[in-house]
Amino acid sequence: MTASGQTSRISADPVAEMAGLRGRTNEKWRRHGSEVLPASIAEMDFPVATEVRAAIGARLAASDIGYAFSYTQDSPAQRAVSQWLTSRFDWPVLPNHIVFYADVMRVMEAGIEAFSAPGDAVVTDVPAYPSFFEAVRERGREIVGNPMVLRDGRWQVDLAGLERAFRDGARAYLLCSPHNPTGEVHSVAELTRIAELARAHRVTVLCDEVHSPLIYPGRRHVPFASLPAAREVRTLTAVSASKGWNIAGLKCAFGIPGDRAVAEALMAQPARMRDGVGILGAAASEAAFTVGDRWLGETMGYLDGNRRLLAGLIAAELPEIRHHRPESTYLAWLDCRRIADRLGEDDLTGRVLREANLAVTDGALFGSPGFLRLNFATPRPLVEETVRRLAVGLAATERPEIAVAVAHH
DSSP states (O other), rough: OTTTGGGGGGOOOHHHHHHHHHTTOSSSHSSOOOOEOOOOOOOOOOOHHHHHHHHHHHHTTTTTTTOOTTTTTSOOOHHHOOOHHHHHHHOOOGGGGGGSSSSHHHHHHHHHHHHTTOOHHHHHHHHOOOOHHHHHHHHTTTEEEEEEEEEEEEOOHHHHHHHHHHTTTTOEEEEEEOOOTTOOOOHHHHHHHHHHHHHHHOOEEEEEOOTTBBBBOOOOOOOOOSGGGGSSSSSSEESTTTTTOGGGOOEEEEEEEEEEEHHHHHHHHHHHOOOOOOOHHHHHHHHHHHHHHHHHHHHHHHHHHHHHHHHHHHHOTTTEEEEEEBBBSSEEEOHHHHHHHTTSSSSSHHHHEEEEEEEEEEEEGGGGEEEEEEEEEEEEEHHHHHHHHHHHHHHHHOTTTHHHHHOOO
């Protein structure tokens, strides 16, 4: 990461790293007390790309920070997304077919409202991003969970279960691709079969592809709507630079309708559903998608090192945990059911927070009790400290000394 300068800024001292990050005002670093190491909320602890900072700085220098004009048909941000999709995934999408939204969940919510009715069943794979459950239930729909299966060391969609759900009358399917929290990158064969099932049962597929920039070597992300098999499927795809370039607070995402009928349905919704796009978010997204590749490549290289380190440390220090290295994202999905059974403990998240001052995300929120989700997008010394604290918390042996050191740094 020489260009972004990230490695040169990383200390070998976890106390120093935590003290530096503690000055941030984002939710990740402010939700808990100063002694807690947060590894829960899906944000990265790295410096923002120079190109993104420059784009934001240019807007500030020009005092151009008013309301975003997000109803344009051919903005620089839309062109940037179009170019990115074509160059990265060989998926040609015209700029004026791309719709601005404030964030990815706004896109998914728009799709739920447009293509299902109160009382309808909406399917998603479990474990699932918790906001999927909330978005479906808040709109009076029934959420149907389709448990994923672990096969050959990879989390995969249970296609037989999905077919049953579709056959039973589901109207829409929320597809998270790449998948949060397992990190699975769906294969072409898997996605093609999903498309065949959706076409056969007239199910709308709403695709959250926000993690698509974050793919590790050996895997390839294929946008669902780009597949030949999906051409006769009603689709709406959500993309954003928010996860890939760590700019979620700038509020900018994009919805890509699969055809004119989908676009017309979105445009028929109240304009407030598309409000809230940040003008700085649009500028940052344009920069990320056009000149952010080098930073992204360097960051993925560092994350890959963290991913490997984490897998090795868990195997050595916490062999009861079943963990499969994610194929994308910076999130580890940890099967801690053996430990939960041994301890007779349902609330592992609370135990780890209480005993080791470590914040992780409870798998029950994703529909999978006994699992934990852990964010490893942080300086490497903190990855090591995270595992140390996790071991302390799950064994409840002794409290980590660093908690006191950081609180008084």
